[in-house]
Amino acid sequence: MTDIVMSPPVRRAGWIPGIATVAAVALYGWAILSAEEDWQVLGLLALAVIATVIGMVSGFGRSVQASWAAHESKLNGAALIGIVAVIAALSTQHFPLLMLSTMLLYFTASLGMNIQFGYTGMVNFAGAAFFGAGAYTAAVMGNVAWFPPLLTLVLGGVVSMALSLVLVFPIVRTTGHYAAVVTIAFGVLFKTFLEVNEILGGPQGLMVSSMRLLGWDFMDSPQIGGMKLSFYVNYALLCTALAALVFIAVRRLERSWLGLHMDAVRLDETAAACFGISVKKTKILAFLSGNMILGIAGALYGMMISFIAPSSFTFSDSLLMVSMVLLGGMGSPWGGALAAAIVILLPEKLQFLQEYRFLLFSVLVILVLLFRPDGLLPRQIRNYFPGARSRQ
């Protein structure tokens, strides 16, 4: 009669692959953070490689992707719970918690770099300088007793933004490599300035007072049912909250007309301008907002490690931040999380390889660029309202 083939109703992917991945990653995170013996670390790394290969070959990776696209907000919530669970599991151990918190702050920083580099295509080789600007703000404001430390975080972002305001004008007037060179110059200038400036502690650096929130000093160890937890639990939770907030903001930015304009500016400035997009305004927005995020993350980092020096904010730290964006995938927020974890964990956990561990890290970056040029978790096509796509 009729040769019209009824296509089966499109089934939305289930949430199970997504939840399973969150649980597996959380478990793995706990395991590798608490692993102390070299054989444990090596075993876990081998496991990660094998699991990734199996996931890619068996197609499980794709079903995780589909699952995430269909249930994004729920799975993001699950990921948040996963991080809190790992913090709870590690709650008495100082060092793993410090590492986890550092990862979360680097993840936050990578989100800021992503706005600049991943979306708008502006390479910022002074990431560590803007991160450091936030940390030094925290150090200076720590001496002002009446100033609420939570506002210091915001102020760290504002100071970093104010510094970028000086830098942004030469940057929007130049393009490509030239703009990148301007940021390199600024990064070097920033470090040199700190080294010669006596008020800011010179090369010896400064102490940073700890975070205080509603009268609660973050240096105090929380007690739960007679059990004394590490004081880093405070920081780990705050870092999680900060990372989650910034993640939501950056996601919304990407899924807005402003994010679209950033992509347009990255991919073709001339065409963007011919359709009424203000290239200059878009670049200024990207550069300032990215650096504000770096500054906020830096301020919290300073409070957490309680001592900062110019040598913590060098050009190679900036390179590390750029490589995080490349490693994870340009414009991919979750890619930044994975890259931050790798960048922090590998050098720390492979101490037994001594200086060779940096070689290993470089090899990893080269391998990723060779075989996965779009990064470990490449960016997906923009989906303004995930989960609602079936309406089309």
Next chain:
Amino acid sequence: MTTSPLLEFTDLTKRFGGVTALDAFSMHLDRGEILGLIGPNGSGKTTSFNLLTGIYPATAGTIRFDGQEITNASPRQVYEAGIVRTFQRSRLCLELSIYDNIMIGDTSRLSQGLWANLVKRNSFRAEFDASFQKARDLVATFSGHLADRMFEPVGTLPMIERRRIEICRALVSAPRLLLLDEPSAGMTHDETDQLMRDILDVRARGNGLSIIIVEHEMGVIERITDRCVVLSYGRKIADGTYAEVASDAEVQNAYLGVD
């Protein structure tokens, strides 16, 4: 009813160092007209588009659009005046979706503020829904099957579909003047034919759109233009209907050379 031309070039000149790409070029475009801008390679066709859209500043001369002088306006001001273009080499963002590419063309109607984009997600949603419908309808008029693939990357599409998306991107803001720079480049004969039908369709839909088309395919020019302007070495050498310019001795010399 005004009878003044929609667009008017007066002695428009562009020099790049010692090279005069466009030499005292004067012409006009009437409302609703399709004008063919033709001439051998390097005769200044694309240069006049680039001057008109504000990509290069003019060395001398003026451009008036709808009575307003727009010489040396920025690309953005030109866009806001209602002039849009396609490019000789396709300039779509290949890794972005069809929808994203079309939305790049609709900047003037979309909210630009941080607050509206990030915080007021409900009104953003309404804006998204309306613009999605509009983009989808526009795509459907050119290429029905693409209307269900709005979130696929443009990079996976064949050349003719890319051209169509480029034209959709130009048309989504309901412009008054559309500049087409070699729309048939890189396409087969059949594809070119289809594309020409599309363009005539667009004009038939009314709304008083005027078009300037740069094209090497003379069949296309003959079929769709009301009038042609011929350039050679940056100078205008003929202006008239296709039949008139095709029989012009100077035009034949410019294309075929003089013995």
